[in-house]
Amino acid sequence: xxxxxxxxxxxxxxxxxxxxxxxxxxxxxxxxxxxxxxxxxxxxxxxxxxxxxxxxxxxxxxxxxxxxxxxxxxxxxxxxxxxxxxxxxxxxxxxxxxxxxxxxxxxxxxxxxxxxxxxxxxxxxxxxxxxxxxxxxxxxxxxxxxxxxxxxxxxxxxxxxxxxxxxxxxxxxxxxxxxxxxxxxxxxxxxxxxxxxxxxxxxxxxxxxxxxxxxxxxxxxxxxxxxxxxxxxxxxxxxxxxxxxxxxxxxxxxxxxxxxxxxxxxxxxxxxxxxxxxxxxxxxxxxxxxxxxxxxxxxxxxxxxxxxxxxxxxxxxxxxxxxxxxxxxxxxxxxxxxxxxxxxxxxxxxxxxxxxxxxxxxxxxxxxxxxxxxxxxxxxxxxxxxx
Ligand SMILES: NC(=O)c1ccc[n+]([C@@H]2O[C@H](COP(=O)([O-])OP(=O)(O)OC[C@H]3O[C@@H](n4cnc5c(N)ncnc54)[C@H](O)[C@@H]3O)[C@@H](O)[C@H]2O)c1
Numbered sequence: 001x002x003x004x005x006x007x008x009x010x011x012x013x014x015x016x017x018x019x020x021x022x023x024x025x026x027x028x029x030x031x032x033x034x035x036x037x038x039x040x041x042x043x044x045x046x047x048x049x050x051x052x053x054x055x056x057x058x059x060x061x062x063x064x065x066x067x068x069x070x071x072x073x074x075x076x077x078x079x080x081x082x083x084x085x086x087x088x089x090x091x092x093x094x095x096x097x098x099x100x101x102x103x104x105x106x107x108x109x110x111x112x113x114x115x116x117x118x119x120x121x122x123x124x125x126x127x128x129x130x131x132x133x134x135x136x137x138x139x140x141x142x143x144x145x146x147x148x149x150x151x152x153x154x155x156x157x158x159x160x161x162x163x164x165x166x167x168x169x170x171x172x173x174x175x176x177x178x179x180x181x182x183x184x185x186x187x188x189x190x191x192x193x194x195x196x197x198x199x200x201x202x203x204x205x206x207x208x209x210x211x212x213x214x215x216x217x218x219x220x221x222x223x224x225x226x227x228x229x230x231x232x233x234x235x236x237x238x239x240x241x242x243x244x245x246x247x248x249x250x251x252x253x254x255x256x257x258x259x260x261x262x263x264x265x266x267x268x269x270x271x272x273x274x275x276x277x278x279x280x281x282x283x284x285x286x287x288x289x290x291x292x293x294x295x296x297x298x299x300x301x302x303x304x305x306x307x308x309x310x311x312x313x314x315x316x317x318x319x320x321x322x323x324x325x326x327x328x329x330x331x332x333x334x335x336x337x338x339x340x341x342x343x344x345x346x347x348x349x350x351x352x353x354x355x356x357x358x359x360x361x362x363x364x365x366x367x368x369x370x371x372x373x374x375x376x377x378x379x380x381x382x383x384x385x386x387x
Contacts, residue, residue, distance in 0.1 A: 003037070006075070007043060009078065010081035012044045021338075030343040041072055044062070050062055050064055080102070084185075085181065142312065158199055160277075168265075187246060191263045194263075197365055201357075203257055204254055206367075209249060245265055248262045275287060282299070296312075324336055
């Protein structure tokens, strides 16, 4: 059993806390045969937040500069939970110093950067992973099994969406997510990349994109200390929103299927909606995060007069579900997906085995993000180079 020393960067943020919890938790569910993790360093720039970290992870060194973790010879794996604009620089520095890297999405700001990171990792023989945890819910393994078995035939159409309303209210405070310098692709890299990860996981590579990116609220109030609902509410200034709030997109897949996709952070009333429908020549499947462990499956092979969508709740027949719960429909949630992801990341590093989504997979998702940005700017279809 190998113990992997992990540094979590951005440790006091949402993802930093979730990743730390996931490393500390996963052996309770997945055992230790695939290796274990020691949270050996936590990096947090915010000094007040950093001060509280030691008690939560007594074994960890606490750093305020990510470069210290990258230079720490004791660290095997750098886990990047920092704002999007830092991902490329930090991942590159980590790979150059011989560390395995787990990077939250989006992997980089451009596909060219993502390609460089994927190539660098391969040259160095290092394990990589991008934080697309949603498809690691075992319900999507079931969806992929059904697709691969041929039960829905050739895929003809993917329809997908992801909607939140964090910026639905025009008075919602400005934050880094709306700043084109800190998050250059806005909703496309942030939320679109999740939908793209489902497309890549379930359907295949995308060959062309036609997208319309929209800024719905061009200016937002700046509220000191605001982060997802925090802050004392005092408005100090207004800032321009410089990246897209929402996107409507058509696409073509390499295998001939087509796609209709939309994602938004201004979908007022939708706290979190994620859904897809996949139509094939013999059947179809449908998923909605509101029923997080349930897949709907229509088979054209059912007898005439008996055809209809059946609801399948993933249960203990699926090993990743069984790891947590002995009975179906008790439901795995977001944090369990991140625990599954952490177990896979550590197994991947401990055994030197790449597991989806690696930086190579992240590169294709970055290509779709790029194509989406270019298509919207050029107001036309953009082809993706799949060579
Ligand atoms: N996979 C998912 O489902 C998912 C969900 C949310 C966020 N994310 C991604 O995770 C990343 C982090 O998002 P978040 O929501 O946790 O953000 P957050 O704002 O909650 O946390 C970011 C943390 O990084 C710290 N930080 C910022 N700059 C730093 C620096 N230079 N050095 C050290 N610490 C620094 C901040 O103080 C903060 O604690 C983003 O890239 C985001 O896209 C992924």
